[in-house]
Amino acid sequence: MARSGAKPIAKRYVLVLSGLALLGVALVADFLWASSSSSSSSSSSPLWSTTLDLSLYDAPKPPVAKQVKKDNKMLQTKDINATFADLPAPQLEWEEMAEAPVPRLDGAAIQIKNLLYVFAGYGTIDHVHSHVDIYNFTDNTWGGRFDMPKEMAHSHLGMVTDGRYIYVVTGQYGPQCRGPTARNFVLDTETKEWHDLPPLPVPRYAPATQLWRGRLHVMGGSKEDRHEPALDHWSLAVKDGKALDNEWRNEIPIPRGGPHRACVVANDRLLAIGGQEGDFMAKPGSPIFKCVRRSEVVYSNVYMLDDGLKWKELPPMPKPDSHIEFAWVNVNNSLIIAGGTTEKHPVTKKMVLVGEIFRFNLDTLEWSVIGKLPFRIKTTLVGFWNGWLYFTSGQRDKGPNDPSPKKVVGCMWRTKLRL
Numbered sequence: 001m002a003r004s005g006a007k008p009i010a011k012r013y014v015l016v017l018s019g020l021a022l023l024g025v026a027l028v029a030d031f032l033w034a035s036s037s038s039s040s041s042s043s044s045s046p047l048w049s050t051t052l053d054l055s056l057y058d059a060p061k062p063p064v065a066k067q068v069k070k071d072n073k074m075l076q077t078k079d080i081n082a083t084f085a086d087l088p089a090p091q092l093e094w095e096e097m098a099e100a101p102v103p104r105l106d107g108a109a110i111q112i113k114n115l116l117y118v119f120a121g122y123g124t125i126d127h128v129h130s131h132v133d134i135y136n137f138t139d140n141t142w143g144g145r146f147d148m149p150k151e152m153a154h155s156h157l158g159m160v161t162d163g164r165y166i167y168v169v170t171g172q173y174g175p176q177c178r179g180p181t182a183r184n185f186v187l188d189t190e191t192k193e194w195h196d197l198p199p200l201p202v203p204r205y206a207p208a209t210q211l212w213r214g215r216l217h218v219m220g221g222s223k224e225d226r227h228e229p230a231l232d233h234w235s236l237a238v239k240d241g242k243a244l245d246n247e248w249r250n251e252i253p254i255p256r257g258g259p260h261r262a263c264v265v266a267n268d269r270l271l272a273i274g275g276q277e278g279d280f281m282a283k284p285g286s287p288i289f290k291c292v293r294r295s296e297v298v299y300s301n302v303y304m305l306d307d308g309l310k311w312k313e314l315p316p317m318p319k320p321d322s323h324i325e326f327a328w329v330n331v332n333n334s335l336i337i338a339g340g341t342t343e344k345h346p347v348t349k350k351m352v353l354v355g356e357i358f359r360f361n362l363d364t365l366e367w368s369v370i371g372k373l374p375f376r377i378k379t380t381l382v383g384f385w386n387g388w389l390y391f392t393s394g395q396r397d398k399g400p401n402d403p404s405p406k407k408v409v410g411c412m413w414r415t416k417l418r419l
Contacts (some may be wrong), residue, residue, distance in 0.1 A: 042369065051109035085342050087318055089356050092371040092415045097315035097390070098140050100410035101133050102184050104393040106155040106206075108171050109326045109381035112165050113190055114138045116383045117166065118393065120154045122408065125291065127176045128154035132187075135392065135412065149194050153181050156259065158209030158218055159326070163190055165199065167211070169218050170204045174253045177226055177291040178281040186241045195244050197236070203278070204230060206259030206325060212270045213308075214239065219254045220261065220272065222279055227294050229257030229277045238365055255303055255311050260322040262337060269312070270305040273360075274298075274340070276322040298343050302360075318367050321341075321354055323378040327391070331384055332419050335360040338391050339373055339380040350404040353397045355379050357389075359419070375415055376403050389417040 043250045100118065106127070107121025107411050116135040121126055130152070134144040153171025166187040173181045180203035186195050200218065207221030207230075219233035233251040237244035254272060261275030278296035282289040300316035321340040340354040353376035359368045373380075376397035383390045392412040395405045 009324065018310070023183040024284075052053075075406075084345060084350050085319065085354070087356050087369050087370045089369045092357075094322065094374045094413050094415050097134075098142055099412060100135070100408070101127060101142055101145065103408040103410040104129065104379075105408045106157045106323075106379050106393045107326075107381060107393055108168075109383070109392075110161045111329075111383045112163060112166075113163060114385055115189075116381070116390070116392075117180055117187075117189065118159060118381055119159070120148065120152075120171075120243070121170070121243055121379075121393065122155055124175075124408070126175050126288075127383065129410055132153060137380045137383065137388075137390065147190050149185055151181070151378060152185055153182050153183070156180070156206040156218075156221075158204075158207045158221070160209050160211050160263075161189075162211055162240075167238065168206060169197075169209050169216070170200050170221075172226075174289070176286075176289045177280050177287045179203070179282075180224060180226070186238075188241055195241065197238075198245070200236065201232075201248055206230075208254070208261050208263035208272045208275075208325070210263045210265050210270060211238070212362070213268075215249075217263075217270065218248075219251070219263075220257045220275070221260070222259045224259075225281060227278050228300045229259075231255075231257040233406055247312050252309070252311065254307070255313070256299065256300075256301055260325055261327045262324045262335075262342075264328065264330065264335060266333070268306070270328045271335075273315055273328075273335070273337070274302075274321040275404055276341075289304050293379070296322075296344075298341060315365055315367060316358075317353075317360075318358060321358070324380075325334050327380040327382050329382055329384040329389070330362075331389075331417060333362045334419055336370075336382070336384070336389060338389070339377045339394065340383050342377045345404070350406070352376075352403045353395075353405055355397070355403075362375060370419075371415070375400075377409075378405065384417065387416060388414045390414045 030043045108119040110117045114137045118133045127393040130148050153173050157171040158169035168185045182199040182203040184197035207218045210217050215235040215237045217235045219365035223230045231253040233253050234248035235251050236248050245343030258275045258277040260275040265272045276296045276298045280291040281290040298320040300320045302314040302391040304312045320342050324340040337358045342352050355373050355376035356369050359370045376393045379394040380391040381393045395408050397403050
């Protein structure tokens with residue numbers, strides 16, 4: 001009886017063991033299939049790899065971890081915003097003066113004695129000014145508004161004066177990123193009358209412009225697409241607001257093209273300072289020529305033409321600087337340059353505004369940082385009167401911890417300049 005009862009029990013053990021074996025085979029097969037699927041879906045793990053990738057078994061991170069990582073990156077960005085491009089500089093005492101009648105970006109300004117003539121510029125990206133406002137340094141007032149010619153450009157102008165006549169060269173006609181014009185004009189500041197000058201051979205955006213040795217010099221800037229830098233250099237003989245030539249003469253091309261640089265004559269030398277290569281362009285097919293940003297390279301180069309035969313390179317600026325075409329004055333044989341834009345932010349890739357005031361000593365050819373503006377700002381319009389350095393208009397930063405551009409302003413500030 002005992003022997004006959006053992007057979008059913010043995011059969012049960014065999015059935016149990018068989019079931020466990022089948023279950024084990026199924027689990028192994030399922031594991032191998034899952035591992036194969038995971039391996040084939042990963043580009044970093046070869047299909048036939050014999051190395052066990054432990055990351056396959058990591059538990060998925062909760063969504064909050066991604067948010068913490070994002071927040072940490074934002075905090076790091078905020079921490080470096082204020083110090084990325086700012087150079088050490090003395091604090092200056094600033095006094096706010098009478099505000100301009102309208103805010104301006106990419107406007108132009110010329111000082112004649114105690115008057116600052118302020119031209120054109122954007123009010124907003126969709127609105128441009130077509131008039132002139134005059135600031136009186138002596139009594140801190142704005143007045144004397146008058147219109148520009150209807151055919152005259154509204155921004156990115158080249159401009160210079162001989163002390164009475166203001167020569168206005170080319171520039172962008174209209175808002176957003178519309179095309180340039182080749183039209184040139186001259187203003188008689190005593191009569192407020194406008195006259196034509198011969199047009200440039202081709203239109204240009206924001207070319208470097210100066211009067212030197214009896215000729216109106218125009219060089220660089222951007223080509224008609226607003227982005228490609230131009231190297232061309234032309235000159236036109238002028239006197240008392242009139243052109244003595246019928247056509248522009250080709251001169252020695254500038255070594256590095258592009259817009260938004262300071263152009264200065266000092267000690268009978270022609271200097272081109274700072275600037276950039278590239279700029280915003282019109283979006284293809286846009287009916288309003290909507291601006292689309294392209295890459296730009298801001299530089300610190302300083303070029304000098306002294307004998308009319310060859311450009312020479314002088315010591316560079318303390319840091320790259322652009323949008324400074326009307327942001328300078330010559331005081332005691334030193335060039336003073338206020339604000340501008342520098343290299344884009346390394347993390348956010350946004351435009352970075354400049355808050356320093358630079359000095360270029362023309363006797364020693366040395367640069368220094370002599371102070372800080374009340375805030376970072378580009379396309380400032382600068383003047384100097386009775387020991388005071390003034391600036392007005394432009395586009396200022398978002399705040400002390402964010403150097404990217406925000407509000408277009410018309411404020412006027414001044415500080416006592418001690419060199």
